[in-house]
Amino acid sequence: RATALDALVLVEETQGDRAAGGILLLLACLSADEGQWTHAIHLLERLRSFYSGVHDVKRLVELELVAAMIDHSRGHFASAARAAKTVVSSNISGQIREAAALILDEIDWIEGRQTPLRSKGATPNIELTDRHRLLRARRGLAHDPIQSGFYAALIDWETRGGDPPVPIAGSHKLTLFRAALGRRRKEIADVLATDLKITMVASADTAEPELRVLRAASTLSFPFAPHDFAPTAWRYAIRNRLGQWHEIGSPPPLASTELDAILAEENGDWIACSNRELLYIEDLQRWSNQSRDAIASLFRVRAEHHRLRRLMDEEPVDSVVRMEGIVGESPAMREVFDLIARVSKRDVAVCVLGESGTGKELVARALHRQSARRQKPFMPINCAALPENLIESELFGHVRGAFTGADRDRAGLVETTDGGTLFLDEIGEMPLAAQAKLLRFLQEGEFRRVGETQNRSADARVVTATNRKLEDAVENGRFREDLYYRIRGVEIVMPPLRDRANDIPLLAAHFLGVERQKHRAGPMRLSSEVEASFASYHWPGNVRELQNTIRGSHALAGDAREIALEHLPDRLRRIKIIRTPIGSYQDAVARFRRDLIEKSLAQADGNQNQAAAMLKISRQALAYQIRELGILVTPSKRPRG
Structure with missing residues (x-):
């Protein structure tokens, strides 16, 4: 800044106003960035007067960017957006249009609009690139590393919480102020606004009722309750084929004749959603045209969706019941679906019983996909398909040299399924030695790889299945009794197809x-x-x-x-x-x-x-x-x- 001021004095003395214009423009941008509104506006008016006199259209467009920066910095978002749109729609250099696009993107984020990003992040300017990457990070989009230490600290605070980063420069305070507005941290934004002498203009506040009502109409259940849009008063009326009106809202209902008259001549805070639907929202006439159209469309679509859902609920023919690929509507299958829904949320032991081919693995998958472990692995293993001498190694892993052919350490399925669900099909075919290890894992959450002396731990839910009577195997000594009672916490019986x-x-x-x-x-x-x-x-x-x-x-x-x-x-x-x-x-x-x-x-x-x-x-x-x-x-x- 000091260098620019020295250069300005020298240039004005030797080359005049036109040569000084570029430096004045730079000073205006620096002043806006530092929060020196009065000085920035003075420079802006001086430049506008000069470039208007010489009809320099390109420089006048650049001044619109300065105006957008000034208004954006002091919280005048409506006027900032108007100036920035003028720059974006011009044919000026790409870097200047990128700066204006970033202002529009930041205003959209602050005001809660999920519009596609206009900025590209493709300029050589490091600050502009970092601001674009910051916006991508806020939307959960992939982005390259942020180079600015303050911006990196800012996104870390926004995602993890805690104390905000300490701003040093005035530009950092402005950035933190806008971040606090976007994150709805009013206590932080108010302190910074006082420090920076920022007064939010009324036009920025008028969008708040629009956003609040639009957000509520998008997310709340229809039909809306009278208090859903409080403190804003509202009415919604729909006329059936017999000409009768049905009305919901916060004020008392109007007479049918009044609604007929309003529909015939729409005015004020009323808007016709269709030729038989009317919507009243307090101060609707002050909303932008886009917001008025959006709220009318939302009410129309939500009402139609509710009507269709009612028709479907009244339909007497039962639909096919499906759960995670399992098809059926017989009483036996409905009982299976009910059991899956009840036990999937808890890590209780489940044993699926049924003949071969009844879909026992599908039940295990449904238990996994409806549980809190659904983002982790689901690992099925058929105990009958593995040789007795390999099943321990498959389940619990082995260390190098544990047996012939073990040329390296290898993790077992219990270890690789950590956090997920391990499905043991045909559990009755598991050898007794492996049963002992499985019992210890189910009881203590610990196991050892084959050939290892050190205990390991893992967190895997074990679901078992069998097509034989385990009671007979227990009596004959081919299945451990303690393991039998451990795995059969809840039994889900898959009925045969016949x-x-x-x-x-x-x-x-x-x-x-x-x-x-x-x-x-x-x-x-x-x-x-x-x-x-x-x-x-x-x-x-x-x-x-x-x-x-x-x-x-x-x-x-x-x-x-x-x-x-x-x-x-x-x-x-x-x-x-x-x-x-x-x-x-x-x-x-x-x-x-x-x-x-x-x-x-x-x-x-x-x-x-x-x-x-x-x-x-x-x-x-x-x-x-x-x-x-x-x-x-x-x-x-x-x-x-």
Whole structure:
């Protein structure tokens, strides 16, 4: 600054005002950056007067950046944004436009707007680059290291809390002041505002009700409660097809005739969200046009979403229940889902019981994904698939030289799953020596690698599964009794597929959809004969056998529209069909709707607009029923004219 002042005196004496203009511009920027508003404004007016007289458009645009810096520094964000937008939209040098873009980005952050960043961080100016990286860090975006020690300390305070960094220069105080505003730390912002002699203008405060109401309308549950936008008074009224008004809000309801008159002639703080919706918000006429449009759209969308949710809740046909890839709606499966939801949040021991192929690993995965450990590894291991002499090493690891072939230290699954969930399938096949180590780990959280004398610790939830009666193994001495009681805290029984016959069509449709999505072609449904065959078969391989049957039948069916008996394996083609009762009224209606919609889609070659026209219903109603009934739609292959 001192150097610039000395140069200014010399230049003014020898070369005049035009040569001094660049130095005056630099001094104005430095004064704004240091919080010397009066001096900065004086220099700005002097420069404006000179450059207006000589019609230097480029310099006048540069002065808009100085004006934006001054207003930005003293909290006049509305006028700062107007000046900065003028610079950004000009064809001036990239570095000057970058400085203006940073001002706009910082104002958006301070006022809580999540707009895309305008700045690029690509200039050679270190300060501008650091300010851009600071903004990226505040949004959780990837960024290169911040070079300024003060900016680095600032982002550390914003993310971790504690005491803010101590500002030394005036520019650091201004930066901390803006950070305190953005982080809503009013106690810090007020102290700095007093120190810097900053007075926030009223125009900056007028945005606060807009932001508060918009934020509440975006996040709170609809219909809103009267106090949700306090202290701002509000009303929202919607007229049904019979002309009757329904109103919610903080003041008492208005008469229907009054609302009709307001809808006919919108004025003041009222805005029409649609031709049958009215919204009143106190002082709405002072809002910007963008905010008025946004709040009207928000109320309209939230109300429509609420109406559709109500229609879905009133729909009598039950939808398919799914949890983490497990499909089923039978009472037995609903009980499984309920148990998973209840025990997943706690690290209680869980043992999944069931025949081979019933989906025991899916239950373990669901327990993991719904627990607090879901961000950590899920590690399945089949105890029956490993040789007895290797299972200890796989689970607990080994050190170099522990046995032949152990040429290096190796961590086991218990160690690598630290923080996550270890799933031990077929736990009844685990050797007794490994059972002893597993028991110690479950009790103490400690283990030793094979060949090691030092204890290690890990935090892994252990979920077990078996398809055999462990009680018999305990009696025969092949399974430790103490481990038996340790692993069976909560038992989740996966029923065999033959005991959940109502789920067979749902599972078949699910697996068929998976195959169609994988291959982008193939049949879209099962024939009635195939459905009857599936219902009559006893499925000894359970869900796994059904999945593989669908997979093979899908391949054999090729481009056929449905899987027929001829596409099934011999064991299913020869099955004696057992005729079952027709089912409930709702089941029959659902089957009729499904068949009708599928036939219409087939005739329309997958075109939903044409299918809706055939059925004489709206396109939206058809799309809703397609989703509800789980119908797979093949995209139209007809060439477009």
